[in-house]
Amino acid sequence: MARAPLPEDTPVIAYAKVCKTYGEGATRFQALTDVDLEIRRGEFVAIMGPSGSGKSTAMNIMGCLDTLTSGSYRFFGTPVESLSQDQCALLRRNYIGFVFQGFNLLRRTSAQENVELPLVYRGQRPVERAQLAQAALAEVGLKGWEHHTSAELSGGQQQRVAIARAIVTEPALLLADEPTGNLDTHRSDEIMQLLVRLNQDRGITVVMVTHETDMAAYADRILHFVDGRLVSDTPTDGIRSLAQNSGGQ
Numbered sequence: 001m002a003r004a005p006l007p008e009d010t011p012v013i014a015y016a017k018v019c020k021t022y023g024e025g026a027t028r029f030q031a032l033t034d035v036d037l038e039i040r041r042g043e044f045v046a047i048m049g050p051s052g053s054g055k056s057t058a059m060n061i062m063g064c065l066d067t068l069t070s071g072s073y074r075f076f077g078t079p080v081e082s083l084s085q086d087q088c089a090l091l092r093r094n095y096i097g098f099v100f101q102g103f104n105l106l107r108r109t110s111a112q113e114n115v116e117l118p119l120v121y122r123g124q125r126p127v128e129r130a131q132l133a134q135a136a137l138a139e140v141g142l143k144g145w146e147h148h149t150s151a152e153l154s155g156g157q158q159q160r161v162a163i164a165r166a167i168v169t170e171p172a173l174l175l176a177d178e179p180t181g182n183l184d185t186h187r188s189d190e191i192m193q194l195l196v197r198l199n200q201d202r203g204i205t206v207v208m209v210t211h212e213t214d215m216a217a218y219a220d221r222i223l224h225f226v227d228g229r230l231v232s233d234t235p236t237d238g239i240r241s242l243a244q245n246s247g248g249q
């Protein structure tokens, strides 16, 4: 289960002229065109853009859930194109956590068992799994909720369980595709504060797709996609810097 140490100074994500084409012939569609970008360790980056602009495609390639058509993607310096399917699966399992809009939890299964699942895939022993899952649930504010099934939890709580499941393996990179898309404003702010805390305290690099400007303001940089192209890459100095300046409350 040993993981190779990751190089400190190498970008977590480096895209060079990444293109993605879906389908063939008349149904051919170019979802990404010549995307160059770099995301460094410890950054919190938001991806914005209209529906169909390629945000999820760009994120799925980052998470090795999809492959690029041309160009290159280096994850901590390793060209992902050169990896076999098994190596990609290991890379995901060891280094990346995923959070989705729809939470993707097993509904009749307890919060703790949901969070333990990635550790089951890793072959970790039951006692250790339980301890790590309980610690991850406590970290997202769900101490005492371990044995509730996800069907018994609110949307905000379910997303917390999903975040606990994503961080229980101590990933270097957390990818979140519209994590607040199903939540009201209050719950969305709570989830964003949790992501900021994981980014600042645990040093997890976070990349998040969102349609909401208010949520993107929690990031320290916004990448904007239009028609499959990265059209702007802008630093923010909003809520996050306010939180940093408020004296560690």
Ligand SMILES: Nc1ncnc2c1ncn2[C@@H]1O[C@H](COP(=O)(O)OP(=O)(O)OP(=O)(O)O)[C@@H](O)[C@H]1O
Residues within 6 Å of the ligand: 022, 023, 029, 030, 031, 049, 050, 051, 052, 053, 054, 055, 056, 057, 058
């Ligand atoms: N598996 C696929 N097969 C064919 N076309 C696809 C596939 N996945 C995505 N596309 C197309 O690629 C384009 C970009 O899709 P993508 O899901 O990346 O957009 P998005 O920016 O995430 O949009 P949304 O905000 O609606 O989630 C869309 O036009 C979509 O129809």
Ligand SMILES: [Mg+2]
Residues within 6 Å of the ligand: 055, 056, 057, 177
């Ligand atoms: Mg999408």
